[in-house]
Amino acid sequence: MFVVDDDPSVLRSLVRMFQLEGYTVESFAHPRPMLERVPGERPGCVVMDLRMPELNGLELQEELRRAGWKQPIIFISGHGDVPAAVKAMKAGAVDFLPKPFSPAELLAAVARAVAQDREAMAADGEREALRTRFSSLSPREWQVCQRVAQGLLNKQIAAELGTAEQTVRLQRGRVMEKLAVDSVAELVRLMERLDA
Template sequence: MFVVDDDPSVLRSLERMFHTEGYAVRSFAQPRLMLACEPWPGPGCVVMDLRMPELNGLELQERLRQAGWRHPVVFISGAGDVPGAVRAMKAGAVDFLPKPVSAEVLLAAVLQALARDQASRAANAEREQLRLRFSTLSPREWDVCRGVARGLLNKQIAAELGTAEQTVRFQRGRVMAKLAVSSVPELVRLLDRLESRSGVNPQTE
């Protein structure tokens, strides 16, 4: 849990509340102090003020993203800044809460942010696992995989690739073995999951 607020009393109050709820908290009285830190690789979220003198919350959110921070953000603000709230949500903030905010409301927003972070990490882990499985295919096995996923017969794939049907049959078997699938529908589902997660062909990277 990371908290950024230039108001010392608010910062102390948030620290106490999150500690009481069992969260490990790292707080920053100035945005530049957080930017000086290496991105935290573990789970978490960031609770930050919108209006700060050095960098406002939106600027800090963008600078953190550029630096490699991927944690969800919950904004709090003492000003009725509707345009700022809209921009914050468009930039991916989980919530935008006006000060003074009740502990119940803030903790609910934090739980939502942590759930989003967990879901994002699970999706990233699945994407990486899928990429690793498909990266074991050779370029020609990848071509065969695509052909199989399109519903082509071995002889049709062979004609497209300019190779023998027996070769395609052998390569098809290797594709199924490397991806640990036993049927064409299973292969198609796996390929769909890869593309929906990453939107890229592993062989093009």
């Protein structure tokens, strides 16, 4: 988890609170050094102040996204700036807490953000595993796979691809075997998950 706040006392108290809750915390008193940091590989989130010198929270949010950060962002602000809150949420922030907020509110927002990040990382891992399975198909098997998923019969696939029906039957069998599916319905679900 990452915390960015230019107020040293707020930064210290946030870090202490999160550490007491069992989070591993990396803190930054200025936004720029965070941009030099590589995104974490564990589920987490970024808690940041909206108003900071040099680079405000919205600008940092944009820079982080551009740099490939996917971790959820929670904004905290002593200035109840509704337009800024709307802009932050539209840009993907998961929460915006105006100061003063209770520790329980912030901890609940962090728990939600970390759970969201955990789910996103699991989904990314699953899609990567699916891509690996699909990459084992030859170009022709991929063509057959797409048409099987569209519900075409072997005869129709053979006509579209200009090959014999028996050849399509063999290629279809290899597709099902390589993808470890037993039915067309499973194949369709697998392809939907790949595109998700």
